[in-house]
Amino acid sequence: MATADHHQVLEQLAALLEERKGADAGSSYVASLYKKGRAKIAQKVGEEGVEVALAAVGDDRDELINEMADLWFHSLVLLADANLTPADVLAELERRFGLSGLEEKARRAQD
Numbered sequence: 001m002a003t004a005d006h007h008q009v010l011e012q013l014a015a016l017l018e019e020r021k022g023a024d025a026g027s028s029y030v031a032s033l034y035k036k037g038r039a040k041i042a043q044k045v046g047e048e049g050v051e052v053a054l055a056a057v058g059d060d061r062d063e064l065i066n067e068m069a070d071l072w073f074h075s076l077v078l079l080a081d082a083n084l085t086p087a088d089v090l091a092e093l094e095r096r097f098g099l100s101g102l103e104e105k106a107r108r109a110q111d
C-alpha cells in the first residue's frame, strides 16, 4: 500500500471489523474475539499495552512498531465491539488540538 493511502487504513480496517460481526468464529480471529466478549477483548488490549511498554524499554524499533500495531488492532476491535469507530476517537483528538496538555489537566481539576 502506498504511503499516501496510509490515512485510510484505520477506516478500511474498521469497515472490515464491522463486517466480521457476522462471520464464523472458526474462520475469523476477529469473530472469535467478538464471541469471547468484551472482557476478553479488553484483556487483549491491556496485554498488548504492556507489550508495547516492554518493547519501548527494549529500544528495538521493529519490535515497537510490531507491538504498537497489535495494540492499535485490538483497540479497533474493542471500539467496534462497543459500536464506536476510529472517527469518534480522531474527532476527540481533533477537538484537543491547540489545547495544551497542561491546560487541559488544569481544566479537569476544576470540574
Ligand SMILES: N=c1c2ncn([C@@H]3O[C@H](COP(=O)(O)OP(=O)(O)OP(=O)(O)O)[C@@H](O)[C@H]3O)c2ncn1[C@@H]1O[C@H](COP(=O)(O)O)[C@@H](O)[C@H]1O
Pocket (backbone or CB within 6 Å): 013, 016, 020, 027, 028, 029, 030, 031, 069, 070, 073
Ligand atoms: N491486523 C490484524 C491483526 N493483528 C494481529 N492479529 C492477530 O492477533 C493475534 C494476537 O496474537 P497473540 O499471540 O497475542 O494472541 P493469541 O495467543 O493468538 O490469542 P489468545 O489466546 O491470547 O486470545 C494473532 O492471532 C494475530 O494474528 C490480527 N488479526 C487480524 N488483523 C486484521 O483483521 C483482519 C480480519 O482478520 P480475521 O477476522 O482473522 O479474518 C485481517 O485481514 C487483518 O487486516
